Amino acid sequence: MSARDCSGVSRSRSLLATAAGVSTFVVVALAVTAVLEDRIWPSAFVGLPVGVVAGGLALWVVYVRDETSAGRALGGFGVAFLPSFVVLAAVGIRLSLALPVAFALAVLAGVAYALKK
Numbered sequence: 001m002s003a004r005d006c007s008g009v010s011r012s013r014s015l016l017a018t019a020a021g022v023s024t025f026v027v028v029a030l031a032v033t034a035v036l037e038d039r040i041w042p043s044a045f046v047g048l049p050v051g052v053v054a055g056g057l058a059l060w061v062v063y064v065r066d067e068t069s070a071g072r073a074l075g076g077f078g079v080a081f082l083p084s085f086v087v088l089a090a091v092g093i094r095l096s097l098a099l100p101v102a103f104a105l106a107v108l109a110g111v112a113y114a115l116k117k
Contacts, residue, residue: 024077
């Protein structure tokens with residue numbers, strides 16, 4: 001079995017793009033919802049659509065431009081953010097602390113992945 005799917009696009013590119021899209025969606029949706037919480041009720045009506053747009057854009061950037069440093073950094077961010085956020089939340093760390101810590105770890109991972117090649 002090859003590392004390419006039917007369309008000729010590598011599975012790793014698809015997985016990186018999906019991870020980047022989902023991670024970006026989570027970060028942006030939670031951040032926008034939290035920022036607007038005191039101003040708009042319910043703030044998720046704004047946060048979720050903004051997160052979907054940002055996640056879709058991140059998915060597209062990584063899928064189309066995965067060989068660039070920006071695409072690689074965003075892909076590395078996506079792969080690192082979700083596991084670190086889930087682990088921090090699972091061990092009982094408040095979400096208001098888990099989100100920025102996971103974000104910082106993922107940014108470092110993304111930069112390291114972009115500099116790798």
